[in-house]
Amino acid sequence: DLAADKSALLSFRSAVGGRTLLWDVKQTSPCNWTGVLCDGGRVTALRLPGETLSGHIPEGIFGNLTQLRTLSLRLNGLTGSLPLDLGSCSDLRRLYLQGNRFSGEIPEVLFSLSNLVRLNLAENEFSGEISSGFKNLTRLKTLYLENNKLSGSLLDLDLSLDQFNVSNNLLNGSIPKSLQKFDSDSFVGTSLCGKPLVVCSNEGTVPSQPISVGNIPGTVEGSEEKKKRKKLSGGAIAGIVIGCVVGLSLIVMILMVLFRKKGNERTRAIDLATIKHHEVEIPGEKAAVEAPENRSYVNEYSPSAVKAVEVNSSGMKKLVFFGNATKVFDLEDLLRASAEVLGKGTFGTAYKAVLDAVTLVAVKRLKDVTMADREFKEKIEVVGAMDHENLVPLRAYYYSGDEKLLVYDFMPMGSLSALLHGNKGAGRPPLNWEVRSGIALGAARGLDYLHSQDPLSSHGNVKSSNILLTNSHDARVSDFGLAQLVSASSTTPNRATGYRAPEVTDPRRVSQKADVYSFGVVLLELLTGKAPSNSVMNEEGMDLARWVHSVAREEWRNEVFDSELMSIETVVSVEEEMAEMLQLGIDCTEQHPDKRPVMVEVVRRIQELRQSGADRVG
Numbered sequence: 141d142l143a144a145d146k147s148a149l150l151s152f153r154s155a156v157g158g159r160t161l162l163w164d165v166k167q168t169s170p171c172n173w174t175g176v177l178c179d180g181g182r183v184t185a186l187r188l189p190g191e192t193l194s195g196h197i198p199e200g201i202f203g204n205l206t207q208l209r210t211l212s213l214r215l216n217g218l219t220g221s222l223p224l225d226l227g228s229c230s231d232l233r234r235l236y237l238q239g240n241r242f243s244g245e246i247p248e249v250l251f252s253l254s255n256l257v258r259l260n261l262a263e264n265e266f267s268g269e270i271s272s273g274f275k276n277l278t279r280l281k282t283l284y285l286e287n288n289k290l291s292g293s294l295l296d297l298d299l300s301l302d303q304f305n306v307s308n309n310l311l312n313g314s315i316p317k318s319l320q321k322f323d324s325d326s327f328v329g330t331s332l333c334g335k336p337l338v339v340c341s342n343e344g345t346v347p348s349q350p351i352s353v354g355n356i357p358g359t360v361e362g363s364e365e366k367k368k369r370k371k372l373s374g375g376a377i378a379g380i381v382i383g384c385v386v387g388l389s390l391i392v393m394i395l396m397v398l399f400r401k402k403g404n405e406r407t408r409a410i411d412l413a414t415i416k417h418h419e420v421e422i423p424g425e426k427a428a429v430e431a432p433e434n435r436s437y438v439n440e441y442s443p444s445a446v447k448a449v450e451v452n453s454s455g456m457k458k459l460v461f462f463g464n465a466t467k468v469f470d471l472e473d474l475l476r477a478s479a480e481v482l483g484k485g486t487f488g489t490a491y492k493a494v495l496d497a498v499t500l501v502a503v504k505r506l507k508d509v510t511m512a513d514r515e516f517k518e519k520i521e522v523v524g525a526m527d528h529e530n531l532v533p534l535r536a537y538y539y540s541g542d543e544k545l546l547v548y549d550f551m552p553m554g555s556l557s558a559l560l561h562g563n564k565g566a567g568r569p570p571l572n573w574e575v576r577s578g579i580a581l582g583a584a585r586g587l588d589y590l591h592s593q594d595p596l597s598s599h600g601n602v603k604s605s606n607i608l609l610t611n612s613h614d615a616r617v618s619d620f621g622l623a624q625l626v627s628a629s630s631t632t633p634n635r636a637t638g639y640r641a642p643e644v645t646d647p648r649r650v651s652q653k654a655d656v657y658s659f660g661v662v663l664l665e666l667l668t669g670k671a672p673s674n675s676v677m678n679e680e681g682m683d684l685a686r687w688v689h690s691v692a693r694e695e696w697r698n699e700v701f702d703s704e705l706m707s708i709e710t711v712v713s714v715e716e717e718m719a720e721m722l723q724l725g726i727d728c729t730e731q732h733p734d735k736r737p738v739m740v741e742v743v744r745r746i747q748e749l750r751q752s753g754a755d756r757v758g
């Protein structure tokens with residue numbers, strides 16, 4: 141039971157140190173302790189990577205943790221042979237012990253763990269032969285044994301492995317047929333030879349330098365990896381908070397500025413060629429803030445607004461709408477609307493404007509647009525022409541010498557960023573995999589549409605705060621095309637930090653491959669629950685993408701996935717989908733642009749993984 145689990149965990153801690161493990165012994169349940177995960181009233185996962193554990197694990201501990209499915213003790217200083225009562229953990233699916241100093245033979249009890257899917261014993265001091273007992277592990281997909289002192293020949297294990305590595309061991313003989321599909325990296329540093337191998341080292345000795353853990357040049361790895369991993373911090377959207385504080389004054393400002401040039405033209409404030417005025421026609425009509433046919437309307441004239449306009453009159457002032465059949469509101473409605481600051485972004489401040497009880501829009505007030513009227517118009521019209529169900533439509537814009545406004549449909553559920561990182565633990569229902577993968581698919585489709593318009597067309601600022609959500613959690617990509625409107629000075633250095641592809645030095649010079657990179661970071665964000673923008677660098681000097689790259693290669697599902705997901709998703713098929721999505725996120729965030737998939741391929745892979753998950757469920 142849970143009490144026995146708890147006392148086993150405490151015995152474990154006192155046996156192997158774990159000075160950094162601040163487990164509160166007074167808590168009756170160990171389920172909230174760092175690294176501990178429970179399900180159904182039992183401890184099902186123990187993940188303590190890089191926790192400076194050291195010494196020998198005695199018998200009598202794992203014999204009690206009988207419901208364990210995941211055990212990760214990687215990157216510690218554990219020594220001696222593996223405890224034999226590990227064999228009692230018959231539910232164990234993932235066992236990650238790499239990067240310790242375990243020695244002795246790989247115990248036979250391990251081969252009774254027939255549910256094992258991932259087994260990583262790499263970078264230890266295991267010796268002896270590779271037992272035929274591995275054949276019992278029929279569900280095994282990953283077997284990493286590299287960098288040990290294993291000797292003898294390699295048996296045909298007859299397993300359908302996806303990942304396999306025995307490099308840098310004292311093995312000799314030939315490579316069995318079933319393992320010949322793996323490339324030479326899996327066998328390098330041994331005396332094994334086999335037909336498909338291009339490289340076959342015959343040194344028969346273990347190189348003194350172990351092969352690096354990660355696959356990214358320049359990534360902090362090896363002994364550095366052994367440092368304690370600090371969780372990348374999550375966070376709410378600072379912009380909203382700041383915005384709310386200064387909101388009122390900004391709204392007053394915007395009202396003043398917009399009315400400045402109204403003057404005698406007030407009845408022609410709107411581009412009459414593009415707008416049909418509709419006197420109050422909304423009552424009874426549902427607030428259609430998301431659908432393309434959303435309705436807004438022209439209100440009666442506001443005397444207070446006239447005053448503002450008269451005082452400030454000069455220059456041109458038109459609220460220009462996109463779309464032929466769109467019924468619209470006019471500038472006065474916008475200015476009279478009660479408004480609240482949604483947040484401050486790279487390109488300016490966003491406001492929510494409530495035109496009436498049922499009509500809401502989001503208004504973005506751009507800063508640093510130095511572009512002339514004509515050029516601005518040309519560019520914004522390209523943006524306005526974009527029409528896809530996974531894009532937030534740009535409804536209208538306003539351009540004057542020193543004021544540029546963009547009017548969008550208001551998205552009631554806010555952004556993916558807010559959904560993932562805001563209000564966590566404050567009663568928000570957990571975000572399950574179906575919803576997350578659906579959001580990924582929708583956003584990918586939106587981006588694919590943008591990319592399909594022209595080989596040079598790209599979003600330029602893909603991130604989770606620009607993926608907005610409808611009430612039914614459908615994703616809509618926002619803010620496309622804005623990067624090209626603003627001047628270089630406004631592209632602050634931290635813009636989209638964590639999302640920006642390594643090759644992007646000038647944020648205005650965006651590309652489709654850079655979008656794919658940023659989208660890959662969003663995928664990793666969905667999977668890990670970690671906010672890239674708030675965790676630019678972790679303790680080891682890595683951003684989210686690099687961090688995932690460094691750990692995911694070794695541990696597909698262990699450390700990277702959001703604990704919220706791991707606690708609500710118990711179906712194995714979901715884990716498979718998550719692993720496939722993780723691989724996609726990794727592919728998208730490849731350092732080299734040419735190695736990244738194109739967006740249409742990304743959409744296809746998400747569709748497929750969702751479909752195969754649905755098929756597995758039946």
Ligand SMILES: Nc1ncnc2c1ncn2[C@@H]1O[C@H](COP(=O)(O)OP(=O)(O)OP(=O)(O)O)[C@@H](O)[C@H]1O
Nearest residue numbers: 482483484485486487490502548549550551555605
């Ligand atoms: N149409 C909209 N409906 C609802 N919320 C929106 C809308 N547009 C923007 N927001 C929200 O307003 C806030 C500010 O958005 P804004 O786009 O100005 O900045 P950002 O997305 O944080 O950064 P950037 O300017 O780099 O895109 C964000 O939280 C965003 O999710």
